[in-house]
Amino acid sequence: MNSQQPVVRVHDLVKRYGQRAVVDGASFEIARGETFALLGPNGAGKSTTIEILEGYRDRSGGLAEVLGTDPGKGGLDWKRRLGIVLQSSGETGNATVREQLRHFARFYPNPRDVEEVIAAVGLEQHAAQMIKKLSGGQRRRVDVALGIIGRPELLFLDEPTTGFDPEARRRFWDLIRSLKAEGTSILLTTHYLDEAAQLADRAGVIAGGRIVALGAVHSLGGEDAWTPVVRWREGEGAHERMHEHRTTTPGAVVAALQSRLGVEPDGLEVVRPSLEDVYLGLIGAASTEPSTTTDQEVPA
């Protein structure tokens, strides 16, 4: 397959249940070797989209292509090249971690080494334990291990780190980076924006079944969304006000403020919008009318 061809191509994707469109014209592409994050609130259409691409759901309209194949028609050869980590797993788990991985490794033509995968997800201490005896976070790591055991070209991760402690999350991030270094393409959905910022080359924000922003994680929403804000307090007694000024040159604003007041400005801060601020702005704008204000005064 041509390495220039995207591994995932979605154009004007629609999924309707009765009259209700859960996915309503989503379009994006994932290049080979890229890690792409799909962000969005619950019910925005993230999981529906990913499950259409995994072949679990039929689409109502639009184009979907995964590794050059229509996911609704993907056969065993197609599945051999995919790794899927579903959002939830509630299996009985009457197998040990090692048994389960050895068993699943047999399904694939060129699987990874079982012990290496166990180590990569940090379950060395639990390899001989029944999966049903593991904690939720540990079971989630088994899910991830099962997703990568077949050495997939494209890995789907649907909220992979739910239930992880911070240490486990760091290790998971390292694992994903190493998969990426090997050339694995990854489609990730997550609630954790820091995770997307850490891992994804690009992200799409989905809200109301549409992609409302698409691009590198640190340029989502366009330049304006990332403009720093200078804040300070000014005035006496009842006239005291919090001032806010959005500017691309916060240094100059602070210098001008300092020379105008002649004293150290009260409560001065320069804030760069975090990914979370930008994200909340994006999904908020998708559900309500956008309110773009560049300079405003708010009561302290």
Next chain:
Amino acid sequence: MTAHTASARPLQHPNPLALGIARIGYEVRAYFRQPDSVFFTFLFPVLLLTIFATAFGEQEYGRDAAGDPIGAAAYYLPSMLAAGILLSGLQNLAIDIAVERGDGTLKRLAGTPLPVVSYFIGKLGQVLVTGAAQAVLLIAVAAIAFRVPLPASPEAWLTVLWVFLLGVLTSAVLGIALSRVPRSGKTATAVVIPIVLVLQFVSGVYLQFSLLPEWLQNVANVFPVAWAAHGMRAALLPDTLAVLEQGGEWNLAGVAIVSAAWLVGGLVLCALTFRWIRKDT
């Protein structure tokens, strides 16, 4: 790197039969790790045989050619073998697969390159292995604990063997088909157990078949359970008891025809209805 190596050299694709055999081992292990399947499916007929043999120990169910009385354990052994066939196949798989559909096991497998046929081989193999172990255990308990005289002729054992194999495969295939009916894993037991119980009662597994009214015997003879029990009686009971059967003789051709018809019908039904997951619900 992954992508390039994958397309550069031809890779051995795992063979569906070899994968199926690997799944048999996996399934059998999982089966014996589940206390409820071990008790309600595997040991249940042994428990019932023990109860019948103890409760009706004084009763006489006929005499053999030499004039010796036939006791409860000997009389109920063929029925319990038939019950085992029904429980290990139909009850076990109908519940097991419905639970697997409900808890996400099938969804996970659907996302892997495991062929459906390998999954089926695994399930049928699990039923075959656990059902055979159960039958051996039943016969051993009957012979050792209750001193049931066992037939000496190889023909009788050959009959036991084919009635068992045909019966257990039919039962397993029908179990796979029935697993589509419960809407969730939680309701599987409630849907499957009554069907299994009623089938056992009308088929003379718990009650003496010859004492059932003829119309009920005719109804039961539509289903394969009564025939499995009949086949086992033909193999294990003395021929002097054949007079109690419908028509007054053993009817092994009937066992073969009815079971085979259900087996073929069940296979067609499975091929038409089995899906890894219910899409879009």
